[in-house]
Amino acid sequence: MAFYVSRLSLGLELRRLGCKTMRCSGVDCRSSSSTSTTLAPRSLADDGKTDKLGRREKKNLMMSESVDKPDLNLRFKYPEMFPEPFMIWRNPVKEKLERKDMLARRNCISIPEFYVGSVLRVNLSNIHQPDKVSSFVGICIERKETGLRASITLRNVIDNLGVEIKLELYDPRLLKIEVLRLERRLDPHLRYLRDAPPEYSTFPLDMKPDINRSDEVPLNRIKVKLNPRPWTENWHKIEYKGIDESIDDLITNKWKARRELLRKPWEKYDLMKTYRATLPEEEMEEILTEIKDDVEEHDRKHSRRQS
């Protein structure tokens, strides 16, 4: 996938080039009036609104002109646009170019909103098929990586055999993605369906789309009962919300004792660990403002095509 060098507008943030190992808001420190923003706590601010998550909206005291802030809830819709926040692997220029390429690809095909747990149908070009197209239906059990290498894993059980395909979202062979059932699950991934009975991941190949057009994406609170051991991974070590409590009957007492030792109750207090694993809100807003116009235009274009 070639970079669109001709489209490289010189809006690249060159000031961030040097920040490979250190995450520092160098410009923010120096010029306080231009970029700095402040937040007002709930108790002290009189006026202000709360958004859907119950979080206080950001109040920009220093900047005189009002800037339209993007809706931060959109970050769940385009997770692959947000780079991996490990500082020494970051490359702002590469990220910016990849985002441009992703938007160019989204202009060609419709990549709809879906989550881990949604059921999808994908069409891939395949020269060995008589009609040059092979399609697959399955539940999305994992969404991995960011940028152009963003991939999904679809799982289905066909003829009593579990089948999974790993698919890159921005693969040029990909012809169409259709969402058959739009819903979320309790866990960030559903790899444990590999060790669950087949009825949890069986979907007919001629499944018809069943989507409730509403604002909120429904959350499926189903608890999966696992098969007895051996497993592909140690599912007892991490507390998955989507695994049934009957998992305790499947492991030995020795494993249970070991599980207690492996717990890390202090980890949630490690503020810098959370900071290093997340992108700051300011950076998310930058990315969302960057992609907002293109993405809205693509949505309009593809919805017109379908209708």
Added chain:
Amino acid sequence: MRLNKPTPLRPLIHYAELSKLVSRLKIPVHWHVKKLRRGDVPGPEGRLLKLRASVTALFKYERIEMDYYPADEARGYAERLISEAVRNGPQCPETMEMADWWLEEKQLVHKLFKVLVPRYQNYPTSYTNFYRAPFWYFSDGFQPQLNEEYPDKEINETIPAFRTVSYPKGLLELKGNPYPPIFPSKVTNPRSIQNVLLSSAKDFYKSKEGGSERLSNAESGRGIEFVPNEPKSDENLIESSK
């Protein structure tokens, strides 16, 4: 403290944690998580407990002096705690839980939300200052230790600081603290003795007859100067006659 070059480990998570929202810190954050010397409790838990003591002391005394690298680590946690408090306020249960855990004394939680949050509400910069501190102060009665391996006193005098290894020290403080500043501020203080004398001299010359002209000349030029009364020159006489 190991100061070897750290090796980067590829993180297990290959995507950003999107469910959490944090403010950007105004201090440089290094990707490398520095190891601390072992305390009573081993492992990452003990590390956090050691840092908690430092953060509590920082919030209590507002200026602390300790080893450089632990102080650098504690600085990040203090900044994060304040930014969470400024961002969410005391109504947020998660922020309150964090404050309860990180500040061991109950009154410091009150201090965080009632004193520090109003103080730092409109700060465009970071909330802490961090300096390198000297290893030892001679004013504290520092004397080089004698080395037991060289009991001969003459040799010891020739190598005074041998084996008295000190780890680098750092000085960490909250901004806006009540203590006098570490470095003198570059902003001119109107209450300093020199400026008070100069301003009174200015008033004195203003009150004097004919002093106002000379004063205005002086102000437009280099500043206020002491100019004694002189006989008027020829040019001045001509100007005044016109």
